[in-house]
Amino acid sequence: MLYPRREFPIKEMDFVRAGEASLQVKKILQEIHADEDLVRRAAIACYEAEINAVVYGRDGVMSLEIDEDGIYIYVEDKGDGILDIELAMMEGFSTATPEIREMGFGAGMGLPNIMKNADEFTISSAVGEGTRLKIIFRTGWKKTEN
Amino acid sequence: MSESNTEGWVTLRRVAQILKAKVLASEDYLDREVQHVECTDLMSQVLAFVQPGYLLLTGLTNIQVVNTANISGLIGVVFVRGRPPAMEAIAKAKAVELPLLLTSYSMYEAAGRLYMNGLPGSSD
Secondary structure, eight states: OOEEEEEEEEOTTOTTTTTHHHHHHHHHHHHTTOOHHHHHHHHHHHHHHHHHHHHHSSSEEEEEEEETTEEEEEEEEOSOOOSOHHHHTSTTOOOOOHHHHHTTOOSSOHHHHHHHHOSEEEEEEOTTSOEEEEEEEOTTOOOOOO | OOHHHHTTOEEHHHHHHHTTOEEEEOGGGTTOEEOEEEEOSOHHHHHHHOOTTEEEEESOOSHHHHHHHHHHTOSEEEEOTTOOOOHHHHHHHHHTTOOEEEOSSOHHHHHHHHHHTTOOOTTO
16 A cells, blocks of 8 residues: 555534545645546545535545555445435435535435546445445556655 | 736636625635636536536535535635625635635626626537
């Protein structure tokens, strides 16, 4: 591994701090001079995942791992889980409350947008067991000299 | 700084003039050039469709507007209809060097005025 694994906690329904984990990941990727487009794609995917964890996750954690072959982001939460992943992946499908929609989210675009931005994306979830995302970025990533 | 205006580019400073807007944060960064404008209250839409260099017009006023703008690489945000953002949003915008403008125009009228003044849509 090129850099030590980093973990960032995500707090349930904390809309003031929501986004902090993603901004930390973005900062780290900028510091290691990752490709600009990769940084942007990773930041967007992280933020979508973080907002989901804040809204549905009952606390969670975002982890960042980096090696020669890619950038790996894991987001795990302790929420109710997803009943039907196929349905959740469809653009426009959402179980968000009106309060969440008033915040500007909950349009059912988050998971599809993570998939759009990532090079590899896997989601696993079961009702009562939370949700785990694995988001990998390889395009534009090359081992830096520093 | 006035040169960029004469070359067909619209800067945030020019946007502030056109919209008679008050600058709420990051006044030092008004020379940024606007590539395109997006009008929405839906942050999910910003995250899904907006590219770096965009200016956002929105009626949403919470701190997630600033976080979304920062994550998406927006160059600034205009709050419409005279509704200012939350204090923590202004503080965050200053910290991340994101200009925030406040106009009393509605979303429709603000967008129309920008369109008339040299900022056409991205489909042109």
